[in-house]
Amino acid sequence: xxxxxxxxxxxxxxxxxxxxxxxxxxxxxxxxxxxxxxxxxxxxxxxxxxxxxxxxxxxxxxxxxxxxxxxxxxxxxxxxxxxxxxxxxxxxxxxxxxxxxxxxxxxxxxxxxxxxxxxxxxxxxxxxxxxxxxxxxxxxxxxxxxxxxxxxxxxxxxxxxxxxxxxxxxxxxxxxxxxxxxxxxxxxxxxxxxxxxxxxxxxxxxxxxxxxxxxxxxxxxxxxxxxxxxxxxxxxxxxxxxxxxxxxxxxxxxxxxxxxxxxxxxxxxxxxxxxxxxxxxxxxxxxxxxxxxxxxxxxxxxxxxxxxxxxxxxxxxxxxxxxxxxxxxxxxxxxxxxxxxxxxxxxxxxxxxxxxxxxxxxxxx
Ligand SMILES: [Zn+2]
Ligand SMILES: [Zn+2]
Numbered sequence: 302x303x304x305x306x307x308x309x310x311x312x313x314x315x316x317x318x319x320x321x322x323x324x325x326x327x328x329x330x331x332x333x334x335x336x337x338x339x340x341x342x343x344x345x346x347x348x349x350x351x352x353x354x355x356x357x358x359x360x361x362x363x364x365x366x367x368x369x370x371x372x373x374x375x376x377x378x379x380x381x382x383x384x385x386x387x388x389x390x391x392x393x394x395x396x397x398x399x400x401x402x403x404x405x406x407x408x409x410x411x412x413x414x415x416x417x418x419x420x421x422x423x424x425x426x427x428x429x430x431x432x433x434x435x436x437x438x439x440x441x442x443x444x445x446x447x448x449x450x451x452x453x454x455x456x457x458x459x460x461x462x463x464x465x466x467x468x469x470x471x472x473x474x475x476x477x478x479x480x481x482x483x484x485x486x487x488x489x490x491x492x493x494x495x496x497x498x499x500x501x502x503x504x505x506x507x508x509x510x511x512x513x514x515x516x517x518x519x520x521x522x523x524x525x526x527x528x529x530x531x532x533x534x535x536x537x538x539x540x541x542x543x544x545x546x547x548x549x550x551x552x553x554x555x556x557x558x559x560x561x562x563x564x565x566x567x568x569x570x571x572x573x574x575x576x577x578x579x580x581x582x583x584x585x586x587x588x589x590x591x592x593x594x595x596x597x598x599x600x601x602x603x604x605x606x607x608x609x610x611x612x613x614x615x616x617x618x619x620x621x622x623x624x625x626x627x628x629x630x631x632x633x634x635x636x637x638x639x640x641x642x643x644x645x646x647x648x649x650x651x652x653x654x655x656x657x658x659x660x661x662x663x664x665x666x
Pocket of ligand 1: 390391392393394395396397398402404405406407
């Protein structure tokens, strides 16, 4: 069928909206009419070749929409179901079998390399357009996905607000709620409060952390962090960030979250902790980036260091949990999301990169 998709042809060129053909779903796949798709840092990282994807490419991995057609072997979804699209996983490896699909043995093959039986679902003149990014390639009016990376949601809810639950929001909130699991009144510092870090701040508020300290370079983001629950904010340009965190917390924070992947920030996120503190690192910096942490701080402090993918989300239970927080007014997605038409994708990415908006979401024509 005829669809329109935002296509990246090189790192330097802007996305162009082009007509493509979408293949029919196979017996174990689903076709989704995409209503909206969030823009996540990983899309830009892929376009800039920090992640190895070929061109031309159709990115987009925070899609949400309505199921239009299901393959003959699909029993869990029917046409008309509203779904949030998220990352794919194999379903059979040790991690998948233990409800940790973000650590699937095939995570990179399925999500970054976009492996799909039968090749890319989008074609132009019979030739593939990219692969199957995050088992969806959802910067498109329609997408092919599988029941493993679709989560059914209530049809009364606004899909353009739920779209970023599939990556950015579940990553930030899951890091706090699934990985760090802080007790009430413990101190947490969040380094970088874009959409992902802001989701960590929101989760920290939900569990009653205090203090909640946000660190960022963008003044507007720090102000926003205050409104979402940060008790203290620190300009990341100051030379003594970890000392300021120690001054606020007494002996250091119990937990820190790094959303930046910058080596110097990782060092601050480690040295700001009290004994037995835990650092969660959830960014995907350029391959080969090395982190440097003083040994007496890490070992002598009994600190733990935890890498996190997609907030450790077990998607079929955690995304419904996030929807419940949204419905309860504890996850104000309407204040996080700014919508753009698909045709404004390049502006939406520029506004995301500059920090003008927290979470840009493309709405399909
Ligand atoms: Zn797996
Ligand atoms: Zn993402």
